[in-house]
Amino acid sequence: MRRRQSxxxxxxxxxxxxxxxxxxxxxAVLLAMQAVxxxxxxxxxxxxxxxxxxxxxxxxxxxxADAEGNLSAMVRHWExxxxxxxxxxxxxxxxxxxxxxxxPSAFEERFLLGEILGERFAExxxxxxxxxxxxxxxxxxxxxxxxxxxxxxxxxxxxxKIVTLYDDQHLTGDESTSETLGEVYxxxxxxxxxxxxxxxxxxxxxVEVRVVVW
Numbered sequence: 584m585r586r587r588q589s590x591x592x593x594x595x596x597x598x599x600x601x602x603x604x605x606x607x608x609x610x611a612v613l614l615a616m617q618a619v620x621x622x623x624x625x626x627x628x629x630x631x632x633x634x635x636x637x638x639x640x641x642x643x644x645x646x647x648a649d650a651e652g653n654l655s656a657m658v659r660h661w662e663x664x665x666x667x668x669x670x671x672x673x674x675x676x677x678x679x680x681x682x683x684x685x686x687p688s689a690f691e692e693r694f695l696l697g698e699i700l701g702e703r704f705a706e707x708x709x710x711x712x713x714x715x716x717x718x719x720x721x722x723x724x725x726x727x728x729x730x731x732x733x734x735x736x737x738x739x740x741x742x743x744k745i746v747t748l749y750d751d752q753h754l755t756g757d758e759s760t761s762e763t764l765g766e767v768y769x770x771x772x773x774x775x776x777x778x779x780x781x782x783x784x785x786x787x788x789x790v791e792v793r794v795v796v797w
Contacts (some may be wrong), residue, residue: 638740639642641796644699645744653695655746657729658716658790659764660693661776662756670774671767673729683716683727683776690714690730696794697730702797711735717791718777726793727776734775740797748787 648654662674675693679684685693691701697712704710713735741771750765759767764787768779780788 584596601627624685634738634740634761637796638742639742640703641794642742642744644696644703645742645792645794647692647699649744649746651695654744654792655748655752656755657694657696658746658748658777658792659752659768660755662759663762663767663771669771671771671776673727673776674758681731682731685730686714687730687732691787696792700794700796710796712794712796715793715795716777717793718788719780719790720778725790735795735797741793741795743791743793746790746792748790750779750785750787 630795645654648657660674661664661671664670664672673683673685675685675689676683677689680686685697687697687705691697691705700712700714704712711732713731713733714729716729718727748764751763753760754762754764754767764775765779768775773777777788777790780786
């Protein structure tokens with residue numbers, strides 16, 4: 584004859600079932616967490632240590648380009664356009680874009696800084712970048728944008744390098760290397776991409792080359 588289950592026995596059984604159920608849910612949660620791959624951009628932000636490392640690499644890119652003398656040459660890569668409306672522009676800039684703006688491929692082919700940015704960030708990490716020239720000026724002109732790929736997001740990091748230009752430095756465009764910055768500004772004071780800050784000084788202008796990567 585089967586013994587009738589007491590209320591106490593049933594209570595213990597329910598408690599055991601609840602405990603087993605809780606353990607199953609907990610194990611499922613743990614397994615799910617194990618399956619999530621945590622990346623540097625999880626949650627929409629870059630790990631600070633990784634961002635600091637990449638920012639240092641970006642700063643090193645500017646230092647290398649400056650050490651080779653290519654950074655200053657890049658800033659002076661102008662040509663004189665003799666036409667019905669003479670002007671001075673960056674040589675080989677991409678057509679249809681604002682003055683001084685290159686397509687990334689043209690910039691990477693033309694300048695050492697572009698080559699480094701292309702290999703390390705554009706091709707290496709699939710990132711975008713902007714390159715801007717912020718010069719000293721009495722007015723609040725917009726910076727010269729050598730490369731513009733859009734508005735940076737919240738994960739962007741920046742590095743910059745100061746380049747001093749002198750009146751007696753020559754243009755580096757293939758067609759206009761005989762003219763100096765001082766001579767060009769004297770002949771085209773309103774058309775030069777970067778103005779002369781003081782006619783009485785040997786310094787032509789001081790330019791911050793700023794790169795933003797995201």
